[in-house]
Structure formats: structure tokens, C-alpha cells
């Protein structure tokens with residue numbers, strides 16, 4: 561049975577054009593880009609092209625991009641630097657202001673800063689539609705003593721796009737350095753660092769059809785930065801370690817591909833498929849709720865709750881019926897607790913436990929969406945029959 565993959569916020573397949581671009585750097589072009597002979601020059605040039613491609617996707621200059629080992633590293637490198645700078649100022653500026661819906665790659669680092677480094681982590685709440693409470697954010701920054709702030713551009717569970725232009729304006733007026741985890745936004749929606757001038761911004765390759773294990777950090781020109789990894793001085797001394805050339809070339813190509821799709825139609829094709837899927841689900845299955853803002857969300861994501869169906873049971877049935885998707889975010893799979901994102905949005909616990917995250921990509925087809933609708937109908941029908949009435953309770957699945 562061919563599986564339908566609808567979990568692209570967890571990871572994406574390497575796009576065939578990306579793989580093709582990478583292959584020479586996994587075979588004949590294996591040289592170390594720092595070597596002096598002519599053959600290595602071609603590898604260096606490919607790295608330069610990748611800097612240009614990634615920069616172009618977000619409206620930056622190539623010198624403002626450094627490649628990292630993953631999105632988590634980009635996030636940690638930015639936060640670790642910003643915390644160290646603040647710590648050196650000696651006792652001042654101990655507050656780190658973020659949001660309640662960040663990915664663990666921000667929250668766990670923030671908790672580390674709080675538990676081990678004497679900072680105070682403050683998580684600003686969101687509105688029921690999953691968007692940052694801007695008034696609360698403004699109030700939090702107005703209190704002063706803020707070391708730095710970090711806000712995600714789009715949420716990994718709901719796809720909800722955050723009011724980054726407004727938040728960035730608030731941070732700039734308050735003189736607070738702002739980092740953005742834009743890992744779920746870059747390539748999926750317009751992200752332009754000239755128009756929304758965040759100071760630091762993280763990207764991850766595997767969310768946009770490049771390989772896993774490669775990311776990038778944007779560092780605004782003129783801003784200070786000190787590396788987390790010190791050594792051979794690669795990436796202008798800002799991230800040492802011999803470069804993962806093939807993956808970096810792949811990230812560059814993926815950035816170019818996603819930019820061309822965004823420029824062509826703003827991912828209208830993906831949004832059409834997602835909307836078609838969602839409309840069919842809403843009209844053909846009773847008791848379904850769409851969670852989060854429908855006006856501000858990435859084109860590929862649909863976060864749905866199914867009354868009287870535990871998501872854990874739905875996932876097992878859907879896998880059997882040929883559909884791969886997620887309950888909440890990938891990191892939450894297997895846990896029966898509502899995620900921190902759903903809790904922050906005030907989604908009732910039953911509704912949260914019965915929610916699925918469906919996330920498409922530019923490789924998803926309309927046939928796959930229709931097949932997925934049929935599978936969801938079958939799985940929901942079965943679970944509701946097994947549970948025998950309203951109320952989410954323990955689920956036994958008989959297949």
C-alpha cells in the first residue's frame with residue numbers, strides 16, 4: 561500500500577532536484593572547501609552559491625548567513641550568544657522574554673538559562689487563535705531589564721503565523737535584541753528580514769525539502785556574534801567545523817526552489833489542496849473543529865480536533881489505512897497530555913487530546929488528499945463506534 565505522507569512539519573522528503581544538486585558533493589567533489597588546490601575551489605564556490613540562495617529567500621545578504629548542524633543549533637547558538645553578552649554586563653538585564661508556544665529548541669534552552677545561569681524566563685501568552693498576545697508582549701518588554709527576546713515566526717503544531725512585524729517593532733522600540741525561530745515559516749510564507757528587521761533568525765533544512773542535519777542562522781550585518789563552536793574558523797569564524805558541503809548545497813537549492821514557488825503563487829497550490837482536504841473533512845465528518853487562526857497560517861498546515869476520538873487511536877488506525885500524520889507536534893507523539901501550545905491557546909483538554917496535525921508539502925498531490933479524507937472518515941467512524949458515544953475515554957482498537 562502506498563502511504564500518504566501528511567506530516568511535513570515534522571520533516572520533508574529531500575526534493576529530487578535538491579538531491580540531484582547534492583550528488584556531486586557526495587561523490588567526485590568531496591574536497592575540503594578550505595583546501596588550497598584548484599579542485600577545492602569548485603567546492604568553495606558551491607558553498608558561496610548556497611549562502612546566496614539562502615540569503616535571497618529571506619531578503620538577506622550572503623555574509624549575513626552562517627550554516628549550522630541543524631535548526632536546534634541555530635536557535636541555541638543565538639540564545640547562548642545573547643545570554644553571554646548580557647551576563648557580561650553584570651547583573652543587569654536578566655529577563656528573557658519568549659512566548660508560551662515556542663518549540664522545545666527554544667524553551668529547553670531558556671529553562672537552562674533560568675536554572676543554571678541566573679536568568680528569568682518569561683513566556684508571553686497567546687490568544688485563542690494561537691497568535692501572540694501583543695499587548696502582553698509590549699507590557700513584558702516595557703518592564704525593562706530584558707536581556708533579549710525570542711519569538712517563533714510560525715508555530716510547528718498549528719502553522720499559525722505570528723504577528724512578527726508588530727512584535728519586531730515593539731522589540732526595536734524597547735531596544736531589545738530579537739531572535740526569531742523561523743524554522744516553520746521560511747520557504748512556506750513570506751519572511752523578509754529587511755521588511756521585518758529581526759536581529760537573528762533560524763532556519764532548518766529538513767523542513768523545506770533539504771536534508772536533515774543542516775540549518776542556518778541569519779545574523780544582521782553589524783551585529784555582534786560569538787560562536788558556540790570554536791576551531792578552524794569556518795563560516796567567517798562564526799561556526800567552526802569542516803562544512804557539511806553536500807547538505808549545505810542541498811539547503812541552498814531547496815531555498816531557491818521554495819523561493820521560486822513563493823514568488824510564483826505564494827504557495828497557493830499547497831493552500832488549495834489543504835483547503836480542499838479541510839473542506840471535505842468538515843462537510844463529510846461531524847464534530848470536527850479547526851484549531852488556530854484560519855487567516856494567519858502557513859499554507860500547508862491544518863490542525864483539526866475530532867469529537868470523541870483520542871488522537872493516539874486515530875494515528876494507529878490512520879497508519880494502518882495508509883496515512884502518516886501527527887498528533888500535536890512530533891515531539892509530543894505518544895504523550896497523552898495536551899501539548900503546551902494547545903494549553904496556551906486555551907483548547908479544552910478533550911479537544912486537545914483528539915487533535916491531529918495534518919501538514920502537506922509541495923510534493924503532496926490532490927489524489928493523496930482525497931485518499932487521506934477517506935482514511936480519516938473510516939478511522940473516525942471506527943473509533944466513534946468502538947467508544948460507543950460521546951466523551952473521550954480509554955480506547956481499544958479492534959482492527
Ligand SMILES: Cc1ncc(COP(=O)(O)O)c(C=O)c1O
Pocket residue numbers: 569570630631632633635663665712714715716741743744764765766773774775
Ligand atoms: C519551530 C521549530 N524549531 C526548531 C526545530 C528544530 O529543528 P531541527 O530539527 O533542525 O533541529 C523544529 C523542528 O521540529 C521546529 O519545528
